[in-house]
Amino acid sequence: MAAFFNQRNVIALLVLFSxxxxxxxxxxxxxxxMTLSFIWMIGVYGLxxxxxxxxxxxxAHAGFFAIGAYSLGLLTVKAQMNFWLAFxxxxxxxxxxxxxxxxxxxxxxxxxxxIYTLCVGYIIYLVIDxxxxxxxxxxxxxxxxxxxxxxxxxxxxxxSIYYLVLTILLLVILVVYRIVHSLNGRTxxxxxxxxxxxxxxxxxxxxxxxxxxxxxxxxxxxxGALYASFVRFIGPDIGSTAITFDLxxxxxxxxxxxxxxxxxxxxxxxxVSQQLQFLQDYRMLIFGPVLTLLIIFYPRGxxxxxxxxxxxxxxxxxxxLSVNSLVKPEKxxxxx
Amino acid sequence: MEILIQQLxxxxxxxxVYSLVALGLTLVYxxxxxxNFAHGALYMLGGYITLTMMTxxxxxYWLAIFVSILVVGLTGVLLExxxxxxxxxxPPIHDKIAAIGILLFLEAFAQFVWGADYQSMPTPYDKVxxxxxxxxxxxRLLIIVSAIAVMILLYLFLKKTFIGSTIIAMAQNREGAxxxxxxxxxxxxxxxxxxxxxxxxxxxxxxxxxxxxxxxGHLVILKAFVIIILGGMGSIPGAIVGxxxxxxxxxxxxxxxxxxxxxxxxxxxxxxILSVKPTGLFAKEGR
Numbered sequence: 001m002a003a004f005f006n007q008r009n010v011i012a013l014l015v016l017f018s019x020x021x022x023x024x025x026x027x028x029x030x031x032x033x034m035t036l037s038f039i040w041m042i043g044v045y046g047l048x049x050x051x052x053x054x055x056x057x058x059x060a061h062a063g064f065f066a067i068g069a070y071s072l073g074l075l076t077v078k079a080q081m082n083f084w085l086a087f088x089x090x091x092x093x094x095x096x097x098x099x100x101x102x103x104x105x106x107x108x109x110x111x112x113x114x115i116y117t118l119c120v121g122y123i124i125y126l127v128i129d130x131x132x133x134x135x136x137x138x139x140x141x142x143x144x145x146x147x148x149x150x151x152x153x154x155x156x157x158x159x160s161i162y163y164l165v166l167t168i169l170l171l172v173i174l175v176v177y178r179i180v181h182s183l184n185g186r187t188x189x190x191x192x193x194x195x196x197x198x199x200x201x202x203x204x205x206x207x208x209x210x211x212x213x214x215x216x217x218x219x220x221x222x223x224g225a226l227y228a229s230f231v232r233f234i235g236p237d238i239g240s241t242a243i244t245f246d247l248x249x250x251x252x253x254x255x256x257x258x259x260x261x262x263x264x265x266x267x268x269x270x271x272v273s274q275q276l277q278f279l280q281d282y283r284m285l286i287f288g289p290v291l292t293l294l295i296i297f298y299p300r301g302x303x304x305x306x307x308x309x310x311x312x313x314x315x316x317x318x319x320x321l322s323v324n325s326l327v328k329p330e331k332x333x334x335x336x
Numbered sequence: 337m338e339i340l341i342q343q344l345x346x347x348x349x350x351x352x353v354y355s356l357v358a359l360g361l362t363l364v365y366x367x368x369x370x371x372n373f374a375h376g377a378l379y380m381l382g383g384y385i386t387l388t389m390m391t392x393x394x395x396x397y398w399l400a401i402f403v404s405i406l407v408v409g410l411t412g413v414l415l416e417x418x419x420x421x422x423x424x425x426x427p428p429i430h431d432k433i434a435a436i437g438i439l440l441f442l443e444a445f446a447q448f449v450w451g452a453d454y455q456s457m458p459t460p461y462d463k464v465x466x467x468x469x470x471x472x473x474x475x476r477l478l479i480i481v482s483a484i485a486v487m488i489l490l491y492l493f494l495k496k497t498f499i500g501s502t503i504i505a506m507a508q509n510r511e512g513a514x515x516x517x518x519x520x521x522x523x524x525x526x527x528x529x530x531x532x533x534x535x536x537x538x539x540x541x542x543x544x545x546x547x548x549x550x551x552x553g554h555l556v557i558l559k560a561f562v563i564i565i566l567g568g569m570g571s572i573p574g575a576i577v578g579x580x581x582x583x584x585x586x587x588x589x590x591x592x593x594x595x596x597x598x599x600x601x602x603x604x605x606x607x608x609i610l611s612v613k614p615t616g617l618f619a620k621e622g623r
Contacts, residue, residue, distance in 0.1 A: 057429050104607070107614040110428050111371045111569070115561045116610050119603040122558055126603075130596045241554070245440055252433060282448045288441025292434045296422050299430055 014263075018166055022159055031158050037270040038165045039226045042172050044250045044262035046219025049176060051248075052257030053185065054212045055192030059244050060101070060117035063124030064217040066239030068094045068224025070128060073141040073234050083148040087225050094221025095214050102213035106206060109195075118241070125239040140235035144228050165226055172219060173263075179215075180259060188212055192257075249287055252294055255301030264302055342470045343587045349476045349545070351583020352483030356538035357556055358563040358575040359490065360531035366507035366570030367527045369428075370420055373435040375535060376557025377442035382408045382536030383543045383552060384450050387457050397460050401540040405533045412532030413525045421524070439553075447550040459544035479541045486537055487576060490530070494572070503527055507570060555599060562606040 022031055043065055051057045071093045075086035101120055108116050128135050135141065147155040147164060155161050179185050187208050190198040199205055228234050237243075254265020269287070276283055298305040357379055364372045382404045389400035419434050461474040494500040506513040506523045514520050539552075546552070563582055567574020582602055590598040 051429070055427075055429060057432055104611045108610055109614070111365075111369075111432070112565065112610060112614065114432050115371060115565065116606070119558060119562065119606050123600055123603045123607070126597070126600050245436055248433065248436065249440075282444050284440040284444035285448060288437045288439070288444060291437030291440065292419055293437075295426075295430045295434045295437065296419065299426065 015170065019163075022162055028158060031162055033270060033274060035158070035162045035165050035230060036227075037266050038162075038169045039223050039230060040247065040250060040270070041262050041266045042169055042226065043220050043223035044247050044254075044266055045172055045176050046216040046223070047247050047251055048256065048258075048262050049179070049188075049219070050212055050216040051251065052261070053180060053188040053192060054209060056106070056209065056213075057114045058105075058117045058213075058216070059114055059241065059248075060105075060121035060124070061216075061220050061247055062241065062243035063121035063239050064094050064098060064220035065224040065227070065243060065247075066124060066128055066234075066236070067097055068221030069228035069234045069238055070135060070141065070224075071221070072225040072228045073144045074134065076145050077141060077143055083145055083229070084150070087147070087229070090225040090228075091218055091221045094224065095218040098214050098217025098221075099210070102210050102217070106209045106213060121239070121241060121244060125236060125241070128239050129236040135236070138236060140233060141228075142233050144232045144234070146232065147229050161230060165230070168222070168226065172222070173259075177259060184208070184211075249291055251301075252291055253301055255303030255305075257300060258303040258307070261301050261303045268302070338470065339591060341468070343591050344584065345470055345472060345476070347584035347587035348580070349472075349479050349583070350587060351580035352480050353538050353542040353579075354556070354559055354563055354582055355576045355579025356483055356486060356534050356541075358560040358567070358579050359487070359572065360534035360538075361557075361560045362564045362567070362570055362572060362575040363503070363527050363534075364531045365564065366572075367503065367510075367524060368416075368420060368424070370431045370435065371561065372531070373432060373557065374415065374438035374442065375531070375560065376553025377439045377446075378408050378412060378532050378553075379535040379539045379556055380446055380548075380550065380553035381411065381442060382532075383457070383539035383548045384446055385536070386540040386543065387455060387548050388450070390458065401537065404536040404540055408532040408536035409529040410532075412528035416525050416528040420528075421521070443550050443553075450550070452550060454547040454549045456547055457543040462544070473545070475544050479545070482537070482541055486534070490534075491572075499526065559602045562602045565606060566609060 018034075021034060025031065043061065046064075047058065047061050068090050071090035072086050075081045075089055076083055079086075081089070101117075105113060105116050105120065129137060131137070132139075147161070149155070153160065155164055180188075187198070187203055190201070190203060191205050191208060195205055224238070227238070250265040250269050251262060252265065253269055254263065255261030273283055276286070294301060300308070357375070360378075361372060361375050364370060364375070385404040385407050386397075386400045389395045389403050390397060393400075395403065415438060419438060420431065423430050423434055459475050461478050463474045465472055465474055465477065492500075494504055502513065502518045502523050503526065505516070505518055506520055510520060513523070559582060563578035564570075564575055566581065567576075567578035582605070585605065586598055586601055589601045593601075
């Protein structure tokens with residue numbers, strides 16, 4: 001059980017680091033980047049729950065992200081609604097749209113599901129782009145208010161927003177952790193591994209898939225709403241397929257179907273992108289092949305690669321310790 | 337009435353291009369069961385290579401198309417060898433992601449080499465023709481004629497030649513084809529070659545009436561997916577018929593419904609189809 005305490009320590013250290021981060025750097029720009037990557041992480045967790053744990057690759061997530069962002073933007077700017085009410089509504093609206101899309105989309109499987117969601121994502125993008133009377137079209141939506149005060153806490157500077165986003169991110173991770181390690185999480189894995197088999201042991205696959213889909217869109221909407229209130233300007237581009245592919249890259253590099261994958265992938269890619277600023281438009285020259293190579297050689301990303309490596313290492317150690325009673329290598333998916 | 341005929345003609349032009357792209361996609365899907373998201377990038381690449389050959393190397397339009405066919409076809413073969421072949425036993429989600437990686441790379445590559453600007457492709461066939469009250473450039477006529485010629489050639493190749501029938505055999509049953517001595521690796525490469533060539537032809541034909549830019553493959557590939565779902569994944573006649581159905585509904589929709597939303601028509605069509613029949617129209621049963 002030593003590994004468990006180890007893991008707990010690592011998590012505690014990471015949380016401490018992220019809490020202390022603003023005091024370590026003092027650099028406003030780094031803070032901005034960090035906040036932004038936290039927001040992406042929330043979206044990536046949504047995608048991970050669906051693509052990683054249930055095996056359904058949704059390419060509509062930028063669309064749901066945009067729905068969350070635009071709901072918040074429109075409710076606060078055009079309807080002059082209270083921020084937090086709009087925030088909650090934005091997440092709910094996204095989930096409801098997700099519910100209806102999911103009801104139909106989840107009737108399809110594999111390739112059809114990917115193509116279907118890709119088209120849904122494109123429809124959302126086109127609607128946002130063309131419906132000028134509501135969304136202002138390509139001009140974008142400006143003047144989205146920052147989060148309003150909760151009691152004595154005001155969100156008027158970068159630091160407070162950083163902590164707000166961090167808190168929400170930690171909550172999201174906790175929720176995802178609880179889901180993945182619950183019976184429901186096991187059910188999702190069963191669906192991923194074989195849907196027919198899952199059905200034969202009495203799992204209502206449609207109900208479970210729909211739950212995951214709605215949850216996943218909820219996270220995407222949450223990320224979108226946070227993004228809108230953080231950047232305070234949104235254009236139709238946030239709903240484009242490029243954003244979906246970005247999210248997918250974060251997830252893949254970190255490790256699809258792992259709990260820490262979204263954090264690792266997002267942090268690495270976002271910081272590498274920052275270092276490669278001069279490449280901005282061409283960064284896909286690097287990330288495209290990386291994505292393809294990863295899926296060929298390390299289909300479970302960096303985290304999956306490390307976990308596999310550790311398993312092999314432990315197996316070797318075990319073999320040395322007890323040559324006779326060879327411990328069977330653990331086949332089960334273990335999260336890093 | 338004249339508007340209707342004009343729009344039907346336009347539909348025929350767009351439909352021809354869509355059919356060619358969808359044919360390439362459906363061939364690959366039929367053989368390897370990969371939804372090749374990178375196909376749109378191959379299409380874009382074809383346009384750029386034809387354009388470069390014409391402007392920089394000063395080649396004639398047809399010669400430029402020929403070079404483009406070769407280059408894109410070989411790119412297709414490379415992709416099969418380097419990416420899809422190693423992934424042939426992987427879960428289906430991996431193929432899709434790998435294809436997306438290629439798509440992102442090729443797009444960034446095009447932007448890197450040729451810039452993000454919209455470029456127009458010159459054509460020797462820009463005469464305006466007036467026929468039965470409808471006006472069109474000879475390029476549009478060329479698109480229709482050459483697309484149909486390519487389709488007939490492809491049909492003859494698949495049905496009448498030995499190599500062509502190996503492709504069909506492999507689409508029907510991969511193991512079976514292997515058992516009777518067909519080299520499935522070679523067939524897979526050949527299929528990617530043909531698929532890339534079709535994309536290059538489609539783009540080179542369509543580029544003079546559109547524009548050439550790095551993102552030009554986006555909409556086309558999405559629509560091609562709609563078409564092959566419409567016509568049945570892997571079905572060749574389905575891709576052709578589907579292409580023309582979409583071409584007509586788009587050009588008519590643009591005139592009679594709304595020009596702004598004409599791109600949505602395809603996707604709404606798809607959403608409706610998949611809502612009613614989750615495995616697509618004309619899907620083969622018991623796959």
